[in-house]
Amino acid sequence: MKTAIRLALLLLFGACSCFAQGACPSGSPISGNHCYFISSAAGNDSNNGTSESTPWANAPEMSSCTGTCATATPTGGTVFIFRGCDTWNFATIGQWDLRGYSGSAGNYIYYGGFDQTWYNTSVCSSGWNRPIFSGEGTWPAGAGPLQFVFTYGDSYYRIAWIEFTGMYYTGNQTNSYISAGQSQNFEIDHSYFHGVTYGSISQEPYLVNLNGGGRPGVSGEMDHNVCTGVDATTQGQGLVCLAAVGDGLEVDHNWFEWADNCIGGSEIFLVHDNTFNHCGIWSSVTGGVVHNNQYEQNSDPPSTGSITYNNLFENAGDGAHSLVTQIAPPASGQDYYFNNVTTNFQGIGGDPLISCYGSGPGTCNIFNNTFECGIDSGSGSPPSRDCVRNGDHGATTTNLNYNQLITSSDSPISNSSGTVNQTPNPNLTQTLSAANGQGYTISNDFAPTNGSGSTIQAGMSPSTLATMCSTISAVSSEAGTACLSSTTAGVTLATSPYYAVGGSPVTPVARFTNGSVNNDEGAFAFGSGISGQPNPPFGLVATLE
DSSP: HHHHHHHHHHHHGSSOSSSSSSSOTTSSSSSSSSSEEOTTTOOOSSSSSSSSOOOSSSSSTTTTTOHHHHOOOTTOOEEEEEOOOOOEEHHHOOOETTEEEEEETTBOOOEEEOOTTTTOOTTTTTTTOOOOOEEEEEETOOOOOOOOEOOTOOEEEHHHHHHHEEEEEEEOOOOEEEEOTTTEEEEEOOOOOOOEEEEEESOEEEEEEEEEOOTTTTTTTESEEEOTTTTTTTTTTOOOOEEEEEOOEEEEEEEEEEEEEEEEEEEEOOEEEEEEEEEEEOOGGGOOOOOOOSEESOOOTTTTTOOESOOOEESSOTTTTTTTEEEEEOOTOOOEEEEOOOOOOOOTTOOOOOEEEOSSSSSSESSSSSEEEOOOTTTTOOOOOOOOEEEEEEEEEEEEEEEEEOOOSOOOOESSSSEEEEEEEEEEOOOOHHHHHTOOOGTTTOOSSSSSHHHHHSSOOHHHHHHHHHHHTTTTHHHHHHTTTTOOSSSOEESSSSOOOOOOOOOOOBOOOSOOOOOOOOOTTTOOOOOOOOOOOOOOOOOOO
């Protein structure tokens, strides 16, 4: 999907815009002659907006847009560039309503910042940073539902390289930074969502709201974003990073942290290469009346099921009744969950790490994962939680194949309704002390550090893996390719010269698809070196890729 969007962006300049055209900067990630420039600090809406020296102050369709800006209409093939480090005050602007402004195939509309040479040097003295959309800690307050950017029903657009901050949230409205429900063929990427201030609340804001009304097969992608509640006044309590229902989305290469629910919804198609950190936390500000999970699906796409792989889930729960992942295969359908790593699961009560939720009945195929099923150290350690529960809310089938389970629980697999199949039976189960003694430790996300641990050559046969990955490829070629290697274990945050979503913390190793030597069990293969994770950031900025 991402490749298709990138190709579309390369072609988006083929259609005419209905107003004066400006040349795009050279060296930008997209190129062409349909660029329009916007600077809140240096712009004037009476300018023509066609160069960095004659920018508008506002974007078309903002309530504060006047003059020449007000005569422009977003159309396919148009690029709106916001000057880096400038701030647009949404307490004055109000909701930016872009409903009804779609591009077309090969002619996307682009909104965002990407020109590193164009930024407000009085604000960012050391270099470029994203343009800032801010509620200034006062907006939208208790009014709503209101969104900073509202693209409901639009298609063929991209929102990128913007910092969203300063939402003031009180009451019970589902306000958000971006609401893109019912949209198709869109991308939200390289943006930074944070900085929520709270009053008295009984509902959570959705920082990104992609609730699409139950429409399977919709094409959209959210990638390379950072979403955090670490600098919210409640440090993530009463916050959802991404809410999505019926969108058929791809969610990849994002950093999610400090939220009640980092992803919640239904019918998300692909979730891969993300890092989840301190999600599923207890929410005292809402009296705990939320689903405190890292990633929760209540029904999966009926035509494809969901595929979840290469994610790192850290520190889930934080004292809440919490799941790390809930997947819900469609009736007679298949979900696939592989190459995922979970460490330091801090949920309380009887909740398992993974739930195969009975919306089907369908089948959860859970294979080649590494799960630490409980708290690594301190109160409540060593880990002793159930790892997988089958059939919550209705009969399902769970196939558990070649997972590494780190727990001292006597029954790490539970079955509420339906059937559980294990190969081998049981999957490799180790206590924390046994795993640590073999070199599997939380410091390296339980990747093998030598060639003699219990996971080495204890996994799937080459022929079985080849068949499984081929089956997945029929649903998603990119997931099928990932199945052939060990995990990437999410993403990292680069710290120099700026904070940015970077590459994977481990180097994937190709698994065997022929020959007589079995693969390693769990998410890792021996030789996939791991790097350390930096501390969660404040004041996050990013460089362009």
